[in-house]
Amino acid sequence: KAGVTQTPRYLIKTRGQQVTLSCSPISGHRSVSWYQQTPGQGLQFLFEYFSETQRNKGNFPGRFSGRQFSNSRSEMNVSTLELGDSALYLCASSLGGQAETQYFGPGTRLLVL
Amino acid sequence: KNEVEQSPQNLTAQEGEFITINCSYSVGISALHWLQQHPGGGIVSLFMLSSGKKKHGRLIATINIQEKHSSLHITASHPRDSAVYICAVRRGTSYGKLTFGQGTILTVHP
Numbered sequence: 001k002a003g004v005t006q007t008p009r010y011l012i013k014t015r016g017q018q019v020t021l022s023c024s025p026i027s028g029h030r031s032v033s034w035y036q037q038t039p040g041q042g043l044q045f046l047f048e049y050f051s052e053t054q055r056n057k058g059n060f061p062g063r064f065s066g067r068q069f070s071n072s073r074s075e076m077n078v079s080t081l082e083l084g085d086s087a088l089y090l091c092a093s094s095l096g097g098q099a100e101t102q103y104f105g106p107g108t109r110l111l112v113l
Numbered sequence: 114k115n116e117v118e119q120s121p122q123n124l125t126a127q128e129g130e131f132i133t134i135n136c137s138y139s140v141g142i143s144a145l146h147w148l149q150q151h152p153g154g155g156i157v158s159l160f161m162l163s164s165g166k167k168k169h170g171r172l173i174a175t176i177n178i179q180e181k182h183s184s185l186h187i188t189a190s191h192p193r194d195s196a197v198y199i200c201a202v203r204r205g206t207s208y209g210k211l212t213f214g215q216g217t218i219l220t221v222h223p
Contacts, residue, residue: 031208037154043199043213056210088154102146102211104156 002027004093004105012111018079021108025072025093031055032074033102034066037088046089049074050096078110086112116140119200119214126221132187134217136200139181146211147174147185148199156199159185190221 005024013019025032033056034046045058049068066076072093078085088109092102117138126132136145147159160167160174162183167174171190176183187194197218201211 033210035211042215043201043211045210045212048208048210050208055208058210090154090156092156096208101158101161103158104148107154109154 004091004103006089006091006105006108008108009106010109010111012113013081014113015081015083017081018077019081019110020075020077021089021091021110023074023076023091023093023105025074025091026103029093029095029103030072031094031096031100032068032072033092033094034074034076035090035092036060037090037107038084038086043090046076081112083112086110114139115215116212117200117202117214119198119217121217122215124217124219126190126219128191128221128223130190130221132190132194132219132221134185134198134200134219136183136185136214137181138183138200138202140202140204140212142202142204144203145176145183146201146203147183148201150197150199150216152196159198187219192221192223195220 007022031050033048037043048056052068063079068074088107090107092104094100094102120135144163149157162176171188173186197216199216200214
């Protein structure tokens with residue numbers, strides 16, 4: 001089976017722009033979670049989608065949003081980018097049950113100038 | 114205080130040494146994960162534990178639910194084990210949501 005894929009892998013944007021990141025889960029996985037990793041804050045949970053519904057949300061401002069499509073692919077969007085949004089954005093997929101291993105993608109490295 | 118604390122933050126070892134990384138958490142959990150992150154960012158899930166002990170090759174993970182503590186052991190360490198090891202917990206019914214420790218940077222010298 002192919003692993004979790006994320007596109008693009010690298011991205012440079014300027015302040016005020018918006019960005020959309022994509023995540024394709026492992027075939028058959030219905031849950032996609034998104035995480036932000038920065039040197040200062042480490043890994044933090046953004047949100048989780050299951051069967052096209054947001055099931056859980058972290059403590060991020062409304063500029064961070066996401067969605068999931070019927071094929072389980074997910075996108076996250078960040079509007080009005082700030083310098084502090086520079087980070088590695090990781091998605092992880094799982095079957096969707098409560099206590100399951102999550103499989104991580106390679107991440108998208110976003111630099112905001 | 115962070116909900117998940119790891120120690121040590123940095124660990125340097127010689128090839129062949131036995132290594133232990135500790136993780137303490139302060140909340141009720143349904144599962145604890147040990148993750149490995151190599152330079153470049155990719156994260157691999159090593160173990161998911163809700164009780165007891167698991168072993169995979171040279172890696173052993175244990176958890177004590179009553180003491181809210183977990184350990185990751187690496188036997189006969191090798192330079193390829195050099196990576197960041199991250200402990201993460203899942204609380205109750207928090208589907209998909211993991212809360213992470215700050216990570217332990219392990220460097221194994223030949």
